[in-house]
Amino acid sequence: MRHANKRPLTLSILAALSWVATLATAQSAACRQPVYLTFDTGHMAVAPGIAQVLQRQNVRVTFFAANEKTQQGDGSLGQHWASWWRDRGAEGHAFASHTWDHAYWRADLQGAEDLRFRIRPSSGLQADQNLTWSAAQYCANLRQAAQRLQDITGQRPLPLFRAPGGKTSPALLQAARQCGYVHVGWSDAGFLGDELPSDKYPNARLLQQALTRIRPGDILMAHLGIWSRQDPWAPAVLEPLIEGLKAKGMCFATLREHPQFKDWVAQHPLELSGKSASGQ
Secondary structure (H helix, E strand, C coil), X not given: CHHHHHHHHHHHHHHHHHHHHHHHHHHHHCCCXXXXXXXXXXXXXXXXXXXHHHHHXXXXXXXXXXXXXXXXXXXXXXXXXXXXXXXXXXXXXXXXXXXXXXXXXXXXXXXCCCEEEEEEECCCCCCCCCXXXXXXXXXXXXXXXXXXXXXXHCCCCCCEECCHHHCCCHHHHHHHHHCCCEECCCCCCCECCCCCCCCCCCHHHHHHHHHHHCCCCCEEEEECXXXXXXXXXXXXXXXXXXXXXXXXXXXXXXXXXXXXXXXXXXXXXXXXXXXXXXXX
């Protein structure tokens, strides 16, 4: 009997995912003044509230994920948060790599035979150590995060990445491009300030600044939790920001639709192993 019921359930899930994708495509087609809201991972404590706002506002975003230390659970891409990511996949959000170990680029190192990079991860077994990585090692770290996202969500991540802190070099960007990843930063106005100290940059100031400066086409960047900020930016600022931008005639799209990246996304699908979305 269990085998008899499995196929209809699988088909219903696939049908639901197909409907979400169709809806997202229709919405993006009607979106004439888009902004591109993106979130990098963080301590995840604000992630449930962010998800609720995005659901209420019917907004799709792009998540750049690393396996960072969290306030609850075993890392932002660990099993504790797997169902959260799976739900975001079902809602039609987009995903991309933020490196597995939240690995900061520090410098290019010209070796005897090839270029290497000084890297300092903030997560993982080698957190806060200065390491030397080859281009292949950096690519493997990008791919590990992307693979985990696919395993959890059942969605293929975009062939894009965001370096922690936005720190890169031309050589690092070229190395990543050769293994299938194009870097995404953010617009000057799109720096939403959630990692700034809240005593000097209170939420009201950050909201007003964003509503004044953001223009159609901007890529916006915030986090799923910042350890150092006393008064969390999200979800308190997120909903009035979305409502305010909508009132100014703007709409929201994922980086799948961004004119700078959509051709690359279409032409360079990531080659990842085809595991299930079990989150295991």
